[in-house]
Amino acid sequence: MKFFNLYRNLSIPLRYLLGFSVLMAILMVLQDYANYFLWESDHKFNWFRQFTRGLISDLVIVLFAPVIEMTARWLIENKVNGRLLFKCILVSLVVSLLHRIISPSIFGVIIQSFDHQSADYSISKMIFSSLLAGLISTLILFWMGVGIFIAAISQRKLVNKERELTHARVHALMTQLRPHFLFNTLNSISALIDINKADAQKVVNRFADLLRFVLNRETTQFTRLSEEIRFIKNYLNIEKERYRERLTLSYDLEMDTLAEKVPTLILQPLVENAIKHGIAKKVENGHITITSKFVYWNNNEEVRLSLEVHDNGDGCASNYHHGVGLSNVVSRLKELYGDQFSCELQNPEAGGCVARLTIPLTTNDH
DSSP states (O other): OHHHHHHHTOSSOHHHHHHHHHHHHHHHHHHHHHHHHHHTOSSOOOHHHHHHHHHHHHHHHHHTHHHHHHHHHHHHHSOOOHHHHHHHHHHHHHHHHHHHHHHHHHHHHHHHHHOGGGTTOOHHHHHHHHHHHHHHHHHHHHHHHHHHHHHHHHHHHHHHHHHHHHHHHHHHHHHHHHHHHHHHHHHHHHHHHTTOHHHHHHHHHHHHHHHHHHHHTTTOSEEEHHHHHHHHHHHHHHHHHHHGGGEEEEEEEOGGGGGSEEETTSSHHHHHHHIIIIITTOSSOEEEEEEEEEEEETTTTEEEEEEEEEEOSSOOOTTGGGSHHHHHHHHHHHHHHTTSOEEEEEOOTTSSEEEEEEEEOOTTOO
16 A cells, blocks of 8 residues: 555656656657658568557656655755765666666567567567666656656645645635624624613524634635525524514525535625625615525636625615725635636615625535
8 A cells, every 4th residue: 555655646646657658658659660661671660569668668667756756855855965966876777777677578578478479589688788778768767757856846835835825815814804703793792782681692692603613614714605604694693683673684595506615704794794884774674685606707618606695775885895894805715716706796776785706616626
């Protein structure tokens, strides 16, 4: 199992190395045939023999891929000095010698088994000839492989650093959002205590559930939409206790969207703004609708997830974009999706304000 892990953990996936080996074997046999055709050789061109020789040689190089990557890591992670260079050169010589012994040995066995015209081939002569003619070329291939692995390892480290930096920035934004959200929710509870202490006790229990949700996802960037909606329902139930008949709620959720992953707490600022700028100003019949659906994006070339929060207030306020909540939402989406998202505010003909997020599908990601 440990042996296979060496290949499973390569910086360059094994399937790419194997595919490249087959491609190189095909290109080399075509080159050999081109030389044969141009020089009008008297002997018949043997496609099987030429392709098999090249493929086996390439696959044996792949066999030593963990050693080549190890050499690359030595050069990346250590200060280069004479001792390190000597060790790397020694490894390259050993690998090249083994390659020039193993490749003709396997090739000889296969040729003697399947090509009866070559049954009298001597494997020992093939090994000797391979060592004389091919040792330098194998050394060159070894160091080319080291260079490729150095590039792959450096690229992976760069990607990991960028991912860690993005995670840190998103975490900082979420940390900024939590106190803002908790403070506003506590204000709602405080206002309710003056009205009905019994109901306030129920709200405190619901608030504990909200707090548990937030703390459990302190380092989690994404959550399933179904969990996000459950959180929003608990949050809105607290607000409903405060606004009573002034607030009604509805949910228009496509079932298939609930399995999608969305940024944690991404809807809460939109809902909070809908209450603050829409419902709080109404004397009665305040209503919020939360919608999730799949929509086409980029001239109908791909499908995205659309999330909407629609209130029936007086419309989107002119300073709607400048609050902590919405600016936080936009900043987080930029970090997570780059320019592959949209955040829109609209005043529909039916009245009120619609806050709409459109984000990529990430069911199997993160």
